[in-house]
Amino acid sequence: MFKWNSFPIILLLLIIHFPIFSQNATLQKILKSKTLTVSVNQFYDPFYISDPKEGFPGLDVEIAKDYADYLGVSLRVLPLKSFDEHATRLERGDTQIAIAGISTNLERSKRVNFTDPYLFTSPSGLVNRQVLPPEPEGQIITSVPFRNLLDLSSLSGISFSVLSNSSNHIWLKNNFKKNPIYSYSDDTTALNELKKNNVNVFVADGFRIQAALQKEPNLKSTYLPLLGNVQEEHISMAVQKGDIEFLQSLNFFIKEIRRNGRVNTLTNKYFSSRDWIKN
Known part of the structure; x- marks a missing residue:
């Protein structure tokens, strides 16, 4: 029969003999x-x-x-x-x-x-405002129709730039299978492709998008940030x-x-x- 008063001795032996401790x-x-x-x-x-x-x-x-x-x-x-x-x-x-x-x-x-x-964070993006439909005139806007990347699925012909082999690249390939997706070796090049109008959307994680907007606040005049969560x-x-x-x-x-x-x-x-x- 096990005696509880011997437990401290057993524990001490375990501590001495097993490296996990x-x-x-x-x-x-x-x-x-x-x-x-x-x-x-x-x-x-x-x-x-x-x-x-x-x-x-x-x-x-x-x-x-x-x-x-x-x-x-x-x-x-x-x-x-x-x-x-x-x-x-x-x-x-x-x-x-x-x-x-x-x-x-x-x-x-x-x-x-x-x-x-x-x-x-979440996959996020900057989308060229020119590819978004205009807001209806004379109507009160009660909601923002484009908050996250999945909101772009209703648009046709959208193209993307993204860092190669990143989690955002994988997410794009799974969710926008019919759209052109261009991948690059670094995020700076991918963002520049958006600036040069070679793609419509630059995709990165939310922190990367926020940092880009901090460094270049004027980006907001041309590109809409899509920071809503689509995947944790x-x-x-x-x-x-x-x-x-x-x-x-x-x-x-x-x-x-x-x-x-x-x-x-x-x-x-x-x-x-x-x-x-x-x-």
């Missing part, structure tokens, strides 16, 4: 080197800003700095261009975390482990496969910065103000 390898590496190495998205301001104003290094950089401060180590930031680069650096052990505005999906999860999301996208951190304890540590950190309002503060700092933009 010990400090994980990734945290040991970070604490030993006294450096947290994080990869960020080189082309995704204001998550990372290559030539920042003082006090505005980017939303992802500030979150990474918060985690480094929590661990009591210094922060090294490595700007990269693509998810494949982020995953490869994690696999090699060159970095410990990718904090790069990364949307999660099943295919990507084959190479990395994703944390709980720290932000949520999770923006998460990525870590190397296998280190579950490190993943749990990050998930707790994310839970706390969401609970204490830090994420909201940073979101407002970068997306409710143009203060981060250099004149």
